[in-house]
Structure formats: structure tokens, C-alpha cells
Amino acid sequence: MSSTPARYNFRETEAKWQREWEDRQTFRARMDRARPKYYVLEMFPYPSGRIHMGHVRNYTQGDVIARYKRAKGFNVLHPMGWDAFGLPAENAAMEKKVHPKAWTYDNIATMKAQLKSMGLSLDWSRELATCEASYYRHEQKMFLDFWKAGLAYRSEAWVNWDPVDNTVLANEQVIEGKGWRTGATVERRKLTQWNLRMTHYTEELLERLDTLPRWPEKVRLMQANWIGRSRGARVFWDLVDTSGDGPSGRDWGKLEIFTTRPDTLFGASFMAVSVDHPLSAELAAGDPGLQAFIAESRKTGTAAAEVETAEKHGYKLPVLAKHPLIPGKLLPVFAANFVLMEYGTGAIFGCPGHDERDHEFATKYGLPITPVVMPSDADPASFSVAKAAFTEDGILINSEFLNGLDVETGKARVIERLEAMGVGKGTIQYRQRDWLVSRQRYWGTPIPAIHCAKCGVVPVPDKDLPVELPEDVEFDKPGNPLDHHPTWKHVACPKCGGPATRETDTFDTFVNSSWYFDRFTAPHLAAAPFDREEHDYWMPVDQYIGGIEHAILHLLYSRFWTRAMREVQMAGRDEPFDGLFTQGMVCHETYRAPDGSWLLPEEVERTAGGGVVRRSDRMPIEVGRSEKMSKSKKNVVDPDEIIRDYGADTARWFMLSDSPPERDLEWTEAGVTGAWRFQQRLFRIITGLIPLLPPIGTTRPAQLAEPAMALRRAAHRAIAGVSADIEAFHFNKAVARLYELANAVDSLEARDAATLWALRETLEIFVRLLGPMTPHLAEELWLALGHSALLADSPWPMAEDALLVDDTVTIAVQLNGKLRATIQVAKDAPKDVAERTALALPEIVRGLAGKTPRRVVVVPNRIVNVVV
RNA sequence: GCCCCCGUGGCGGAAUUGGUAGACGCGCCUGACUCAAAAUCAGGUUUCCUCACGGAAGUGUUGGUUCGAGUCCGACCGGGGGCACCA
Numbered sequence: 001m002s003s004t005p006a007r008y009n010f011r012e013t014e015a016k017w018q019r020e021w022e023d024r025q026t027f028r029a030r031m032d033r034a035r036p037k038y039y040v041l042e043m044f045p046y047p048s049g050r051i052h053m054g055h056v057r058n059y060t061q062g063d064v065i066a067r068y069k070r071a072k073g074f075n076v077l078h079p080m081g082w083d084a085f086g087l088p089a090e091n092a093a094m095e096k097k098v099h100p101k102a103w104t105y106d107n108i109a110t111m112k113a114q115l116k117s118m119g120l121s122l123d124w125s126r127e128l129a130t131c132e133a134s135y136y137r138h139e140q141k142m143f144l145d146f147w148k149a150g151l152a153y154r155s156e157a158w159v160n161w162d163p164v165d166n167t168v169l170a171n172e173q174v175i176e177g178k179g180w181r182t183g184a185t186v187e188r189r190k191l192t193q194w195n196l197r198m199t200h201y202t203e204e205l206l207e208r209l210d211t212l213p214r215w216p217e218k219v220r221l222m223q224a225n226w227i228g229r230s231r232g233a234r235v236f237w238d239l240v241d242t243s244g245d246g247p248s249g250r251d252w253g254k255l256e257i258f259t260t261r262p263d264t265l266f267g268a269s270f271m272a273v274s275v276d277h278p279l280s281a282e283l284a285a286g287d288p289g290l291q292a293f294i295a296e297s298r299k300t301g302t303a304a305a306e307v308e309t310a311e312k313h314g315y316k317l318p319v320l321a322k323h324p325l326i327p328g329k330l331l332p333v334f335a336a337n338f339v340l341m342e343y344g345t346g347a348i349f350g351c352p353g354h355d356e357r358d359h360e361f362a363t364k365y366g367l368p369i370t371p372v373v374m375p376s377d378a379d380p381a382s383f384s385v386a387k388a389a390f391t392e393d394g395i396l397i398n399s400e401f402l403n404g405l406d407v408e409t410g411k412a413r414v415i416e417r418l419e420a421m422g423v424g425k426g427t428i429q430y431r432q433r434d435w436l437v438s439r440q441r442y443w444g445t446p447i448p449a450i451h452c453a454k455c456g457v458v459p460v461p462d463k464d465l466p467v468e469l470p471e472d473v474e475f476d477k478p479g480n481p482l483d484h485h486p487t488w489k490h491v492a493c494p495k496c497g498g499p500a501t502r503e504t505d506t507f508d509t510f511v512n513s514s515w516y517f518d519r520f521t522a523p524h525l526a527a528a529p530f531d532r533e534e535h536d537y538w539m540p541v542d543q544y545i546g547g548i549e550h551a552i553l554h555l556l557y558s559r560f561w562t563r564a565m566r567e568v569q570m571a572g573r574d575e576p577f578d579g580l581f582t583q584g585m586v587c588h589e590t591y592r593a594p595d596g597s598w599l600l601p602e603e604v605e606r607t608a609g610g611g612v613v614r615r616s617d618r619m620p621i622e623v624g625r626s627e628k629m630s631k632s633k634k635n636v637v638d639p640d641e642i643i644r645d646y647g648a649d650t651a652r653w654f655m656l657s658d659s660p661p662e663r664d665l666e667w668t669e670a671g672v673t674g675a676w677r678f679q680q681r682l683f684r685i686i687t688g689l690i691p692l693l694p695p696i697g698t699t700r701p702a703q704l705a706e707p708a709m710a711l712r713r714a715a716h717r718a719i720a721g722v723s724a725d726i727e728a729f730h731f732n733k734a735v736a737r738l739y740e741l742a743n744a745v746d747s748l749e750a751r752d753a754a755t756l757w758a759l760r761e762t763l764e765i766f767v768r769l770l771g772p773m774t775p776h777l778a779e780e781l782w783l784a785l786g787h788s789a790l791l792a793d794s795p796w797p798m799a800e801d802a803l804l805v806d807d808t809v810t811i812a813v814q815l816n817g818k819l820r821a822t823i824q825v826a827k828d829a830p831k832d833v834a835e836r837t838a839l840a841l842p843e844i845v846r847g848l849a850g851k852t853p854r855r856v857v858v859v860p861n862r863i864v865n866v867v868v
Numbered sequence: 869g870c871c872c873c874c875g876u877g878g879c880g881g882a883a884u885u886g887g888u889a890g891a892c893g894c895g896c897c898u899g900a901c902u903c904a905a906a907a908u909c910a911g912g913u914u915u916c917c918u919c920a921c922g923g924a925a926g927u928g929u930u931g932g933u934u935c936g937a938g939u940c941c942g943a944c945c946g947g948g949g950g951c952a953c954c955a
Contacts, residue, residue: 176952221872222950230954259955272955312953336953343954350955356869357953431954551950658880658893666880674894677907684908732881736892743892812888817936819888857935863887867935 008683010647014776018119026792027121029077031537038074039538040066041517043546043554046083047107047129051114053586053629053667054547056639060652061583061661061731062545063120067772068726070121071796077538079520080115080122082108084131085444086509087165087181093475100443101471104131114640119648119775121792126523130512135519136445137466138529139511144448144459145568151197154457158276158341159436161189166478168193170436170508171342172226172553180553188298193438194447194505198560202227202430204574205559214579216662219551226552228431232260233415234345235424237271237321240330252319255279255333258344258429261354262418263410266399267372269362270350271321271333272314276341283317283335290315290335297337312361313337321349324423325400325414336361344429353385372399373407435557437508442473442481444506452493452500461494467502480504513554514561517541517576535571540578548582555580581729584664588635590624598634601669626666637667649774650676656731656773678739679777682770685746686763686781692751693760696786701754708758714744715762716803722769723796735773741766760785765797813838814865815847823864831858838864 021027031037042062045055066078082104089100096103108129115122128135146152160169162179168191173180198205206227209220239252255271273279275294284290293315314334323329331349338357339348352362352369362369373394374383380397396402401417402410418424438447446467448460460467470488473481482488482504493500515529521538522531546554558576565571591599593614605615612623629636642651654675659665704712718741725734745762748755764785770778771791782791806827811834813821820843825834835858838844844866857865 218872218949225871225951228951228954232955257955261955310953338953338955340954348955355955357955360953429954431951548949660881663874663881668880668894670894671880678893681908733892736882739892810888814888814936817887817934822888855935857887859887863936865887865935 008680008777008780010649010679010776013780014117014119014648017776017779018116020779020790021119021121021792022124024790025125026790027076027078027123028125029075029079029123031534032075033537035073035075037077037538038066038069038543039077039517039541040069040543041079041520041541041545043544043550044081044083044513044516045111046086046088047104047111048088049107049110051111051639053637053639055115056118056651057586057655057661057665058545058547058583059115059118059120060655061581061729062543063118063652063775064656064726064731064772065543065545066121067775067792068723068796070792071768071771071794073795076121077126077520078120078122079126079523080120080124081126081128081516081520081523082130083509083513083516084108084129085506085512087167087441087443089443090441090475099471101131104129104443114643117640117643117648118652121775126520128516128519128523130445130509130516131443133466133468134524134526135516136512138519139445139507139515140448140460140465140467141462142515142529142565142568142570143507143511144462145570146196146564147459149564149568151200151564151567152194153197154192154194156190156192158188159191159193161187161191163187165441166480167440168436168438170510171433172435172556193436194449194503195434195436196560196564198435198556199430199432201560201563202432203229203428204563205432205556208559208575212575212578212580215577216580216582219548219555219580219582222551223556226432226556230260230429230431232258232427232429233262233411233418233424234258234427235262235265235324235349235418237324237331237349239333240320240322242318242320252279255321255347256345257347257349258427259349260429261351261407261411262414262424263396263399263402263405263407264351264354264372265323265325265349265414266402267351267353267370268323268331268349269352269367269369270358270365271331272336272339272348272350272361273317273333274339274341274346275335275337277335277339277346279317279319279333279347280335283319290317293335297335310337312357312364314361314365324418324421332367334361334365342433343431352389354389354391356389356391359385359389370398372397372402435508435560437511438505439508440480440483440504441506442469442475444509445512446482447503447505447507449503450491450493450500451503452496452498454498455493455495455500457503458493458495458500464494482506510554510557511561514557515565517544517558518565518571529570532571539571539573540576543579543581544577545581545583547585551582581662583661584659585628586667587626587664588629588637588667589626590633590635592622592624594619594621598632600634601637628664629667642672646672646676647679647776649777650679653678653735653774657735658732661729661731678742679774682742683777683781685742686767687784689745689759689763690784692756693763693785694753694757696760698757698760701757704754704758705750705752707748707750708752708755711744711748711755711758711762713803713806714741715765716799718769719765719797719799720804723799726772731773734769738766738769738773741769767791768794768797809861811861812863813841813844814863815844816867817865820844820847827861829860831860834858834860834864838866 040062042058066076070076084104089104092098092103093100143152160174162169162182162184164182164184169179174186178185206224206229209224234256236254236256239255241250241252275297280294284294314336317333317335319333320330321333323331350358350361352358353371354373369385371383371385373390374397375394393407396405396410402413405413415426446469448467450458450460452458470485473485475481477484489502489504491500491502518530518535521534525531562573562576588601591604593599599621603615604612604621606612612621613619614621654672657675718737721737722734767778767781779791808824809827810822810824812819813823821841823837825837835856851868853866853868855867
């Protein structure tokens, strides 16, 4: 063996190519109608301080797509920015006495440098931060347009209050009764807040999910469930006053309820309204008992555990409801703790025979329980629902004109009747509600509204935009610093000129992220949020990549915002994201010291005996299961350190190997060193072979012997395979194919001129296939192969179809479905050739033991199965 | 409770429309190089029986469809996710 080839110096090489790409503005995107565009976007990060492994995985995946599409000839837009408003900045201000702005920009600087060290093919000229007035002024303008179009409104309602963040939350942001960010148990408060009318598009948001085939089925399903469409009926019940001795004068009007089971109306035994229902409120005025009941009910939290254990309570109201279908039948009306004001009409009719909740309630209060549906094979005389509600499909009974019908038909028939009588109508009810966007925070986009005692709520005139955040604020008091600011909120009313105050609430930060992808199409335009021509060219995002945790929140809000922009004719699209991919989390084992404290991976060490000890004192420690990397459990590995010790390409390669990208990835030291060794091995193999290669452009030899042909087949198959794998987001499979190609190159022994020609072809293919995954190493090898153009500017290799198919195939020979041998036959050989060859095999002859096969199944190019 | 997804070697995971289960990597074992180690290289590595040749079993369990099932269907067990007093 000759002298050992030099080691691959990743540190120098990675820095060199990053500089080169930057100097040449390689990844700058410009509109070009002559070329097809491809917009690749990863969910932009919140500038929390440092990047974490989740970012590394997310951005590596996006970069593979971006670089691949570039090589395939697409005009790629691959931008990056900062989701820069949000509470952690304010918390930092309180804890560390730094201004949120300074903290945010410091973090951006750090994280930007970290992202740059990853060698991502980003167009940094389009960088934006949502906390810049040049960004949010357009958001304010859009909001004003939405307001004029009736899509924004203020309402007083019970809202979800996060006691840790001291702000309200939208419904989507309450997970199992807790704040999505803080995990604090959410309280209920009644406040006047800004909302965006997302319900205006509910049906469209649901239906259009079917037109997003490049979204994960799972996400579409989650959104559909969230929207929660259900078909049913609204029914109006006349109320009769029973508070006085005789018929009293008071007319309580009608009680409107929603039900999905109008077929069970004849089984109604009571009515129930929410404690927040206007009827409860009105009657409570003169009834201290009811007041106490309402107060008590509101105390029950919304957490899952509490809801499950909470007993159903009712308070009988001094009114009766007239059954709309049974003349003379009057039902008691309760205020009940289990009826939600936010869904339907906040009122229900109780049918204990066929609803578990109603059953529980009726049992407790001794209300009648009549069966009106029974299984089709049940005996009407003995069928009973006294013990448990029957909630399945069946045959209607005890229901006059509905008797004998099935549930579905019964629903249709009773709706017809209710509509004819004018006492009800068939409707569709959704779970989805409007988006509450007010937040009582400083570090966010100011809501551009002014409150005037005379004129009411007045929009800030366009000429006064942006409404900028004041910088001289203090965080020493609880509550919203904008409220405490001595001067900021005092302004003249734009209408009457009188003294007025600014709205001090700011937008939910999900507003900022609902249109940043639009802004990337023209990030520096001052006059408008984006240029219509650029927008039409670049949008929609062809491939969006991010975490599954945004399946509902961010993605649904963005879909809404896109529609709202369409409403005010700002843009013409229906959907912002054509393709969506949700990547899995990055996990790591957890370590616990004997005293119960968590340990960082770098603080522990594996001993020769297989034990795990603390490095400092060699105390054995407990290894916990692998979980999502989190600061609280200290199972984190800093990307900076990995990039410093092994290089960006190693980190990227490891992120792409082994685990399918949508699944969780287990970060292991062994995996990283394995990835690092492969980088070194590749460099060694390829640079070791380069001196043997014919020069670039050498004409193809007339004759290629079998080893050369085999190598060419391997290379061209790799092109086809890697391309298909990248398109399908099977990066782990693409990596496996590159390992195979490396093995094929490494085991090549022939060194004749024709083979070396094939070897050059193969190495050039190989390096180009590596480009999207390990761009620095690939760029370095491309140079070593003698190219002067950047690999990043070079086209993707084309596979020769002729090399993708073998002329002989190996097919399996089975005896009664069990593998006995394999045979080589010409590709597409006639069935009888394969059959004859198979039957002549000694294994088959032996297995037949003189018997005649009953049947021989032959699938060309696949299998021969001999059946006895 | 309702809806959805997933169970394959010691580990991460591959397996077109049902057609050679375990690609590729990690780990481990053996050998080469070395005074030794690291690195590197060569070989092996599903389990069981057999000196070997060879054979049998095998994709969570169980039943079925089929010439043939990891793949399709039914029931069950286990893990994960979403929704949840939503009428």
C-alpha cells in the first residue's frame, strides 16, 4: 500500500465552501418565469437562544430537498427568518433585566451563526424577523382590512386565562385544560377580546383538506376532527312560567337547542341549559340558590381528570318546556353543570334512554327514562334502558310516526316534520370556533385600534401605521407593560380628535407566523406585504417541513389567513402549503444520579463492563428511556459541539441515516461516530482513486468488460434509487443506497482503462448524489475530481434506462410455497422455460419423490411455485 | 370512551401490485496489521438441530383467504398519537 491519504479536514473544508457559496450568492433566489419554481420552507424558529437538534433535523431535511430540486433544474426559493415575538423574551426581561428586543436580537445573531455553520442552501438576503415594524406594519394593515370586511370583531365572552403567562389563550391553545406553552391549568374569565372570524371558512377549511394530497393523512385527520362537523337539528321549545301560583304573566319565549339525535325526541324527559346560558343568568337575578349553583359549577376546571370525575348537577328552573311534537307534554328545565355554552346553543333536551350523560342525570334526579330505540332483534315488551343508555343504531319505538324506522331515516323524517311545523330545522354544527387573537402582552404586534369614549372602537388610519411598540417599558410590575406606559396609549381619536386610548393588547404570535411565507416572496417591499407578481410566481409553498405539534394551531391559522387575504383581494390563493411533511422528534436516553437529579449525556460514561457511571465520581447512575430532548431532563446534545467535533456533514448524515424522517430519531454517540467514520472512509476511498482516473471528458471505451458494466449498473441504479427516495422523503433509504455504492466502488479490483473510465463516471455520479446530504464533502470531492464549476451549480445525474434492468434475473423456486432453490433465467423468459428449469432442479426432483406436480405457478421474473 | 397509527434480529430499520424476510448501518465475534492499543482492512453474525452436507421454525398472539401472507380480512394483546360532559 502507498502512503496513507490525508485525513479529511472538515473544519477547514466546511468553512471554505460556506464562504464560497456566500461570496458567489449561490443560493440567492430570483423570479425567473423561464424556469419552474420550487418553494422549500422549514418552519421558522423562535429565537430562543441556541439551535437544538430538532432544528438540525428539520433544516437538514429541508436542505436535502432544496439542493436536490436545485440540481434538478428548479428555481428554488429556500428562505429563513425568525418568529421573533413571544413571551420568553418578556420572561428574560423580568429575570435577567435585559430588554426583550436586545435579548431577541442577540439570540438571532447566535442562532444565525449556528445555522450558517450547518451549510444550508438558504437565501439569507430574504431574512426577516416578525418583531420588526417593517414586518408587522403589514400585519396591522391586513388586520384593518379584515376588520372592514367583517372578519375581525370584538366580543365579550368567557375566555381561557393562562395564570402563568397572564394572558388569554385561543381554544386550540388549551390542551387538556392546560396552556399549550406553560402547562398551567387554564382559568375562565369574562373579557372583551379581539377575534378573527375563522368560522366563516369552517366548511371550506374542512372540505379543502381533501385537496391536499401531499399532506400527511394524519394531519388532515387531526384538522378534520378539530373542526368537528356534526349534522343534526335545532329545535325550538316554548317555555311556560311556573314561578307564580297560577299562570304568570312572564313570557320566557322559546328555548333553542341543538341535537344530533332528533330521532329520539319522543324519549325526551327534561331540558338542560348551561349555567352561562342567558336564561340561567336572567333567572339568577332573583334567585340566590341559582346564583350559588352557577358559581359552584364554574369552579369545576376543564382538565380532563376533573371533568371525568365531576358529578352531574342540575338546578331546577321555574319554567317548563312544551314538547313540540307531543301536545300537552311539559318537561322540567334545569341549569346543568355539564352543558357547555360554547357548543351548539348552550341548551339541550335530555333523552336518558339513549345518551349516557342524560342517563346519569335522569337517574340522579328521578326523571323518567323511556326507550325510543331498540336493537332490531330485541323484544319490545321486555327491552329496557333503565340500567344503561342504548346508543347504537336500531329500530324506533314509542315514537308515533317514527315507529319502525331506523335511526338515520328517523332523523330525516322528524326534521321534515319539525320544519313543516316551524319548530325546528336541520343544521350542521361545528366544534371549530373563532380565533381569539388578543394577548395581554408587550412583546407582540400592537393591535391597531383606538378606544374613544365618544366614537367607540376606531381603526387606526392607514397613514398612522405602523403602530410601533414603545421601547421604554418596564417589567417590574405584573400585567401588560403597555398598560403601565405613561404616555404611549394616550392618543387623539382619529374620528373626533378627542382624547382616546390605544388598544394595549397585542396579537397572538400565531398571527405573525400565519403569513411569513407570503412575505418571503418580497421581504423588503415597503409599500405592501408582498408583490403580487412575485407572490403569484412563488406561492404556494411546494414543500413545507416542520413538527407535528403544529398540525392544528399554526397550519389551521395559516390556512385561515390565506382565505382572509383572498377575501380582501390581497392575494388569490386558497391554500398556502401544497406539500407538507412532519418530521419526528430527536430523542436521547435520560440519566439520573442516585440523588434523583438529571445528568447531561456528557456527564456520564459507559464502563467496560457495560455499566453507566457518572464521570466525576464513578457512581453508577440510572439510565431512563429515550425521550424528546429537553432542557428539563438534560438529555440534550448541543449541535454546536457536534459540528465542532465532527463537522456539519457528519451531523447531517447522521440525521438522515437509519430513522425514517417522520419517526422519532434516537441520538446516540455511536451513531455519530459511525457517520463520522463514513465521511472519512469516503474521502479516503475517492481521493485514493482519483489519481488513477482518466481525465474529464475522456471518450467512452468501445468495450466494457463485466466488472465495469456491473459498476455502471450500480451507479445508475443509485441515481434512480436515491432520486426516488428523496422525492418520497425516504432519506434513510437514500443513505443506505449510498453505502451500497461506496461498497461497490471499494470492492472494485479491475484497473484496466475501460474500467477506470467507468469508475470516473461512477465517482462523478456518487459525488453528485452525496451533494444534498453532505454538501461540503461533496463539493470538495467534486473539486478533487477536476471540476471548476461548483457542485451546487451542477445538474443532477441522469440514469441510463438500459442500465437499470438486468438481462438475467434470479427467481425463487418454491415447493408448496417453501423456498427450495433459486435459478437464473433470461429476463422476461417465457413461462415454460422457467418452469422446465425449475422442475429439473435436484432440490425439486428430490422433493417431488417421483410424484407429479398438481400445479406449477409461474410468475415471470419472480417465482416458480411447484405444488404437490 | 371515540377516532387514527404502529408491533420485523442484540439495536435503528429494509422488503414494488401478496412472490427469495432481515437490504444498509450500528453493535458483537473471529482474523490481519501492531510490542500493545487506537484507527484501518478481511470474514462472520435471526433462532434451533447437525462435525458437516443439510434441515426445521420464524415478522406481537390467534384464526382465516391464497399455489404463496411481514403485506389482505376477523378477533385479541401491547405501544404511541389526536379528540373528549361537543349533546
